[in-house]
Amino acid sequence: MASKPALQLSTTVNGSDHAPSHPSLTRAATLPNDIYSPRAARSHLAPEDAFNTASPPRRQSGFDSSCANDSGPESRPRRMRAKLGSRSRSRRRKRSWKKLLWVKQSYPDNYTDQATFLENLQRNPRLQPYEFWPLVADSTVILQQVCSVTIFIVCFVGIFQERVSPVAVVGWGSFATFVGWLLWDWWVGQEDEDEVLRRRRSNRSRAAREPTRRERPHSVMLGTATPSATSSVTNLAASERAYPQLAMRQSHSASATSLQSGASQASNAARNSSDSVEDLNQRTLSPLRGGRTNLRLGTIKSAILIYFTLLGLSPILKSLTRSTSSDSIWAMSFWLLAINIFFYDYSGGVGVKFPASLSTNAALMASTVLASRLPSTGQVFSLTLFSIEVFGLFPVFRRYARHRSWRYHVALSVLLVIGAGGGVGLILGGDRDNVWPWKSGLLGVLVAIVIAIVAMGGCSWWLIGLQKYKNAINGPWDQARPIIISRRLWDDE
């Protein structure tokens, strides 16, 4: 067997398992003698350790239970010595060892004090055990994204095999997007109204309750930054949409515009000090109500702009990768879509920042290269527009739905699973013109639902099971985390 001194954390002290066969303690009374004991030989924590973080597990597993009770640092060695015989008592009694370097001690340099050695060791100090159902609930976000990607692929295959009319795809897609936009707009409007109401209320009581200032800016941010989040989704439209807001606000205050431009890029906004956000909102929210129609007009304008730009670009896109073989395109789009899924921002904050730009860009690139496989301009145009809807705008809507109500979120998830499953079923159902293609579609839906449930439940369960392997070791050797309270302005860029 391997005689490597695999020192387990819990074995730096004597264990009860080997106490009878263990020779007497020495002046260097720290023999990790129970490395071969089955209990101590594990290299990771036991499941119960992961959840009992309150008490240091080292003491639970390592010490002789009788010794763990007498806590005095002196009492333990003495007791052990008495128990284990007289051989080591010949050693003269010494001053107790101190964990100091500047003292000349009468102990050898390799003396290891059993009482203090590794006493500051912490294991899993910041562990938060997962629970099953919240984990499953959170995993629906991933499910939604995977289903969106699947639906997109299904639509592409449908168009590619000329089983689906591209006009139908883009028509339904655009219709859904339009409905989604209306809903979103309505939600945002409602939220803004709430915001204004709350602002009035808090304005009245501000002088009395200063502390409320701290908690508000966060929710305020949600309201104002969402338009900017949508606008930044499609890179083409970003500047187009930001401008109307700017122009509108410019009339109000010059300084507000500069701040707002920062906010609409949504990178700085979250980090601005709460006061400046507050100022910003005071200035921008009041004109926002009157400017909603303006905003809508701007959105429609940019939508039309995208539409025509794509229309113009489609012939170019069509022949973009003609010299590349199809195999490369399939492989490439597979990886791009995988990147989309893996780098997608699942944290789900509404309009906190850019919806992960790498992910979105990867998906748009995938759609572009896929579209370049299609034979006609109309198909190319349809697929590209559809991809913008699916990868650019739909995530914003999904986020907002989840933020808005849990019920919407679940309903959307179920719809997406059904859609994706059905689509895959129809595609795989075969090219033959059978009268009843719904059979395979229905089968696909069933399989998709089963897979979704098994995957979500299984992965959550697996992750919880893996928790017991978590063994984070912390101690005085770790780099300290400095606590700096007065973050000053110069830290903020």
Next chain:
Amino acid sequence: MPRRTYNIAMVCDFFFPQPGGVESHIYQLASKLIDRGHKVIVITHAYEDRKGIRYLTNGIKVFHVPFAIIYRSATFPTVFSFFPLFRNIIIRERIEIVHGHASFSSLCQEAILHARTMGLRTVYTDHSLFGFADAASILNNKLLKFTLSDVDHVICVSHTCKENTVLRAALDPLMVSVIPNAVVSENFKPLPRPEPNSSIFNQHPLPAHPLGPNDTLTIVVISRLFYNKGTDLLTAAIPRILENHPNTRFIIAGSGPKAIDLEQMIEQNVLQDKVEMLGPVRHENVRDVMVRGHIYLHPSLTEAFGTVIVEAASCGLYVVCTAVGGIPEVLPSHMTVFAQPEENDLVAATGRAIAALRANKVRTEKFHEQVKAMYSWTNVAKRTERVYRGISGDLTNNEFYGYDVGNEGHWSATRGRNFALIDRLKRYYGCGVWAGKLFCLCVVIDYLIFVFLEWFWPRDQIDFARDWPRKRPPESDDEE
């Protein structure tokens, strides 16, 4: 019985002409070991035009072996390519003990592996602390475990460092000695005090820096301005300290990426006349900077030993430092004020230190003599020598590891450290499911290379180098 002397090879990537803590540690230790009658050579890599063999003061022979540098003057880890040259040097110089330094140094790790293959005793000194969380640490810890699976003894610079190393490399704690760094106290003397007789007040003894209530108190900071040195804390704390204590000045020496933050802070708060930034300071000038101040502020976030605070105390400065890593072990409490690595606590601790100094409660003038008694390289060399005697079998196992240890079988395999290949393989095999096998493969290849070298360049055809005349070992050795 005359004390036996050894031929020792110190192996490390980091050595003069490069400045630094590890470098001077090796140099001082080697120098003092030579004073004790041993023969010491240093093996490091070539620094620019410094190639081949050089002699330093006291007859330290330095081998600059030609290896490519990849990162911060650490060589590229090639595992085996160093072996032929290394074997040649070892045989030529009749080395018995190979002593490697610093875990970042791949030269050191390779040397320990080869030395064990050649049947030499090995010692390893760890100078730094590592966490267990980030990827770089995990990789480094695995490598360290590989190297230290088969080492005779490990030396750490502080008890915290020992705990860290024992955990990182899964070692027998008794195989790890704690031998701190030291300072050359002659190089860190406080300013000469005025003659006691010339003073009107017959105070006894006179404080080194008698502080009146209106005198300006100077706080010195000397550190590289990196995140892990706590420069952020410093940046946050300085304005508040200066606000609370108007008669205070700061002198900051050192450079690094965080210097810009400090400068911005100075501009922002208009502290140009209160905070002086000196930029990088050479190690020999550190003392001259230190003696300009009364308090040394050390806001580091991690530190294995913290030689600089010992140097500051030796210069007669009152030390304010964060209680991280090995720092709490280094100085007695009357020389230091400890703070948590938090802005508020650092400000408060500095305030306490200023108040204590203003009240003339701290006898900083005694610090130098006290530090001199605590830390000396002679003592370090003596303690290191004990380690050498222990691993060479000149001390009995009982004496070295504690009594009655010989009776129990668990660690005797690791303590005896026999050189049989099969036993070494067993030790390496325990390193991990995959790593163990990989390490075994490396060791086997290393052994094959060794066999090949023995055949290709036979031992008896390698000449012995002439030794530098040895010093007579000191006769009486005041035993521990």
